[in-house]
Amino acid sequence: MRICLIGAGNVATQLGIALREKGHQIVQVWSQTSKSAARLSEILKAPYTTELNSLVSDAEIYILAVKDYAIEPILASHNWGQNLVVHTAGSIPISVFEDHCTNFGVFYPFQTFSVNKKVSFDNLPLCIEANSKKNLNNLFKLASTLSYFVRQYDSVQRQQLHLAAVFACNFVNHLYFVGNELLEEKGIAFEILIPLILETASKVISQNPKSAQTGPAVRNDEVTLNKHLELLKDKPDLQTIYNQISKRIIETYK
């Protein structure tokens, strides 16, 4: 497909690279700043613009991979005519397009992206939604060239997917960071945590997270729980988090 990519952040970069590798043509890249537009243009070997009114008119799909708050202003600043326009955001409902576009949808890659870390799209869940059967079919075709894992979800489900990802990815990463902080304090390098982190993640492939739970809270081991709270006595924020999650684990297995 001939694709116009609007945005130049983590998602735009990784999605653009994957699309290009699968033989799609990135016909244009837009970003607000010429620096980031030029950077992605270089990576994707595609011309760039920083002006919405210089967007090509003949792309087969316009993918908005921009920050949530930028979606509506961009939609409102351009005449999209009959073009198919999608966004890539978990928490923005499809209704955001209604006043601005005729053919529209959502193309939400359910993954965490960094600008500099390449991500495999082969089994990356792509969640699609569209305002018509025809547009949905087009999105399904495009998604299927990238991944084996394509699902249709509505805006309510997608919002919940995003919320689940905050817990299972963003908060998880912060807990890795907390682990690192605690170890640094005692002169222990982070690398010692890596086998544990990888095993904890890989465990939930073969068993569900309920049965995979280990640790003092699931055993309701009050002696250890209290020892840990004592170790955290000068870190009230961590003490609160420790308490809240432990309580919830104890409740879950009661």
Next chain:
Amino acid sequence: MRICLIGAGNVATQLGIALREKGHQIVQVWSQTSKSAARLSEILKAPYTTELNSLVSDAEIYILAVKDYAIEPILASHNWGQNLVVHTAGSIPISVFEDHCTNFGVFYPFQTFSVNKKVSFDNLPLCIEANSKKNLNNLFKLASTLSYFVRQYDSVQRQQLHLAAVFACNFVNHLYFVGNELLEEKGIAFEILIPLILETASKVISQNPKSAQTGPAVRNDEVTLNKHLELLKDKPDLQTIYNQISKRIIETYK
């Protein structure tokens, strides 16, 4: 080495299997109940007992892989003579041995174990501590037959390791469980979270968790944070956890 394994839970099982695979001889297994003792005895092709006073006297090392609260009572219930005795617990200081043994130490495998999931020991961090140079050397030799990753840590460091593991493993697993709960509510199967969970874990091999952080809190995206809190309005426990971790992420990147 000729090893007497005291305990038959997750750690005893996986450690026993690994020791046997590396050519060590499990000369005896002890467990309080004959059912669990017989189960592990069958796996390790070793005789078992449920009586502490029937322990063999000529093992080269006695490994106590039992629940934290059981360590001291077991130590107090047997005459260990000059035998080398170790425990495998993160949160129990080496001083627990002082009134009961002459030669002692700690052999703490820094990993999460399930009875039924085999774990690779090759790069599993083994944290050792001992009451003498000679005992430390023996523990180092034994540990080195199992893993490339052997480190000497004192009881204060080991306690902090255990605390870090609660955040980076036990709490992480509970957040996977929360993700699963939220998705189930909207009829979405857990498998969609797996690529995200694996990518989040594998990211911290190549970059530190501070720079790997993504999501609404690190962007201080108040619109999304408020949307999520609203979605959690009937789940006050999750709302509290959401708030506390988000606040800490915002503080960390301010």
